[in-house]
Amino acid sequence: MARIVQKFGGTSVGDVERIGHVARRVKREVDAGNEVAVVVSAMTGVTNQLVERVREAARLHDAREYDAVVATGEQVAAGLLALALQAIGVSARSFLGWQVPILTDDAHGRARIQSIDPTLLLQRMADGQVPVIAGFQGIGPDRRITTLGRGGSDTTAVAIAAAVAAERCDIYTDVDGVYTCDPRIVTKARKLARITYEEMLELASQGARVLHTRSVEMAMNHRVRVQVLSSFDDSPGTLVVDEDEIMEQRTVSGIAYSRDEAKVTLTHVADRPGVAAAIFGPLADASINVDMIVQNVSADGETTDLTFTVTRADLDKTMQLLQARQAELGYRALLPDPKVVKISVIGIGMRSHAGVALTMFRTLAERGINIQVISTSEIKVSVLIAEEYTELALRVLHTAYGLDVT
Ligand code: ADP
Ligand code: ASP
Ligand code: MG
Numbered sequence: 001m002a003r004i005v006q007k008f009g010g011t012s013v014g015d016v017e018r019i020g021h022v023a024r025r026v027k028r029e030v031d032a033g034n035e036v037a038v039v040v041s042a043m044t045g046v047t048n049q050l051v052e053r054v055r056e057a058a059r060l061h062d063a064r065e066y067d068a069v070v071a072t073g074e075q076v077a078a079g080l081l082a083l084a085l086q087a088i089g090v091s092a093r094s095f096l097g098w099q100v101p102i103l104t105d106d107a108h109g110r111a112r113i114q115s116i117d118p119t120l121l122l123q124r125m126a127d128g129q130v131p132v133i134a135g136f137q138g139i140g141p142d143r144r145i146t147t148l149g150r151g152g153s154d155t156t157a158v159a160i161a162a163a164v165a166a167e168r169c170d171i172y173t174d175v176d177g178v179y180t181c182d183p184r185i186v187t188k189a190r191k192l193a194r195i196t197y198e199e200m201l202e203l204a205s206q207g208a209r210v211l212h213t214r215s216v217e218m219a220m221n222h223r224v225r226v227q228v229l230s231s232f233d234d235s236p237g238t239l240v241v242d243e244d245e246i247m248e249q250r251t252v253s254g255i256a257y258s259r260d261e262a263k264v265t266l267t268h269v270a271d272r273p274g275v276a277a278a279i280f281g282p283l284a285d286a287s288i289n290v291d292m293i294v295q296n297v298s299a300d301g302e303t304t305d306l307t308f309t310v311t312r313a314d315l316d317k318t319m320q321l322l323q324a325r326q327a328e329l330g331y332r333a334l335l336p337d338p339k340v341v342k343i344s345v346i347g348i349g350m351r352s353h354a355g356v357a358l359t360m361f362r363t364l365a366e367r368g369i370n371i372q373v374i375s376t377s378e379i380k381v382s383v384l385i386a387e388e389y390t391e392l393a394l395r396v397l398h399t400a401y402g403l404d405v406t
Contacts, residue, residue: 002167003035003125007135007157010044011174012231013077016084022231023084025172026130030090035125037164038092039135039157040081042073047136047150063108067137067147071097074134074153082132092130095121097137097145102156104138104146111146112214113138113155116163125164133160154215162222169219169226170237171211176230177238178203178210180403181255186394188404192253193236196243199253199346202380206344207258216240243348251349251356252401257390258342261291262315263372265307266322268332271298278329279306282321288314292342292373292384303332307373309384312338340372341390344382345397357381363400369393 006029008022029036041047050070054061078094085092097104100121104111124131135153140146148155154171161169178200179189195203197220204213210228219226219240229237239245269275276295283290291309298304310318315338322334350356357374360381364371369392373384385393398404 001033001035003037003164004029005037005039005157005161005164005166005169007039007153007169007171008041008081008231009153009171009173010041010047012172013040013081014044016080018231019077019080019084020087022081022172023088023090025231026081026085027088027090030130036130037121037125037160037166038081038130038132039153039160040074040077040132041135041153043077046073046076064142064144067108067111067145071134071137071145071147074136078132078134085130085132090130091128092132093124095131095133097134097156098139100133100160102138102159104140104148106140106142106146108140108144108146110149111138111140113148113159113218116159118160118163121160121164148214149212151209151212152214154212155218158215158218158222158224158226161224162218167225169224171215171226171228172231173210173228174230174232175210176233176235177228178208178240178254180253181394181398182208182257185257185391186255186398188395188398190403190405192238194239194241194246195253196246196348197240198243198379199348200240202344202346202377203254203256206256206342206346206380206382207260208254208256211240249349250347251353252345252347252403253349254346255394255397255401255403256344256346257394258344259387259390260311260313261309261340261342261384262312262318263307263309263337263340263384264315264318264322265305265335265337266329266331266333267305267335268303269306270330271302271304275329276306278325279322280308282325283310283318286317286321288318288321292375292382294373309340309342309373339387340384341387341393342382342384343390343393343397344380345401346380348379350379350381359400360397363396364393367392367396
């Protein structure tokens with residue numbers, strides 16, 4: 001007997017028929033003698049609709065009410081799955097975040113889980129009942145509903161798995177595992193049998209939405225065994241594991257892309273100490289996260305151009321803040337560009353192999369794709385390019401690193 005957590009994403013619970021299918025999958029684990037807790041996302045499309053309604057109601061909305069609205073999608077899915085389980089003879093009940101309880105901080109819209117009391121869940125499971133927990137939500141210190149950020153149900157699942165000391169956390173989704181690249185764009189992408197926590201963390205944080213970034217962080221910290229697999233077929237999925245559990249040596253394991261990028265360039269900024277701090281200080285104060293930064297060498301010894309990226313959602317605010325400081329910062333032009341994409345190649349093998357970045361630059365150059373900004377870390381190289389080249393760049397890089405299925 002094992003204790004396991006199963007998480008089902010939006011497409012997996014997309015309609016009542018699919019929810020019935022999910023219920024049978026849960027029953028299979030129960031019938032095998034396991035203690036099972038389930039986490040669900042909202043039915044596909046529902047969260048987007050709710051977000052849209054909030055925006056219609058108020059463009060600059062109260063984040064606490066945003067959470068009260070967008071958390072409701074998961075409540076419906078959890079209730080429907082509990083009903084579907086009962087209908088096939090499995091004892092089940094739904095749990096909202098606050099009923100578990102899942103306590104978070106007060107960062108509405110992107111809250112972090114602070115603690116989970118597993119007592120009630122463990123009791124129910126020991127009694128042979130399946131708790132069906134609404135993902136993506138919790139309760140803040142002010143006793144108001146919080147949400148964990150888009151895609152956050154994965155994080156709920158891993159956090160529950162850690163709290164109840166589950167043997168496994170199975171993330172069921174609409175693809176049958178983690179691929180070398182988004183299989184919806186690169187048809188030659190290959191399914192990985194295993195991937196390290198570190199690589200998965202980089203892939204997720206660089207845009208591969210198959211797992212929520214924080215879910216990987218949490219799995220890594222609490223050593224939760226995460227498996228990504230399909231809710232539609234029985235093919236073996238991908239295991240996220242420690243480095244020493246990986247047999248195969250590869251330099252690049254995967255390629256991710258993020259369209260959620262916007263580039264800002266300031267021209268003719270004074271080339272003297274303190275200028276970067278004057279530019280980035282107000283952005284940090286406004287909780288705007290700056291990702292890539294490049295500053296050119298000053299040609300005349302007096303001024304230079306500075307380029308950086310923020311998320312698209314932060315672009316307007318960034319422009320506003322910098323425009324208001326034009327006199328103080330003394331730049332000549334402030335140029336926004338939201339039509340960019342960040343492409344990242346990731347692999348722990350980069351620590352010991354040189355030339356990964358060079359292959360990237362050459363491959364893109366051969367296709368006439370201009371690189372606008374570059375950034376690197378120990379196991380990652382990222383470039384910013386024009387959005388129109390996304391598909392082409394992903395495909396040629398995938399081939400160049402020998403990742404194509406044969
Ligand atoms: P769910 O609703 O089940 O949480 P998501 O849409 O959040 O599903 O995540 C699954 C999607 O992630 C897939 O449909 C796929 O298009 C996308 N994806 C992006 N990169 C990858 C990758 N490297 N491997 C697998 N899927 C990926
Ligand atoms: N329903 C939420 C979203 O669409 C959470 C999730 O799917 O993980 O972002
Ligand atoms: Mg998801």
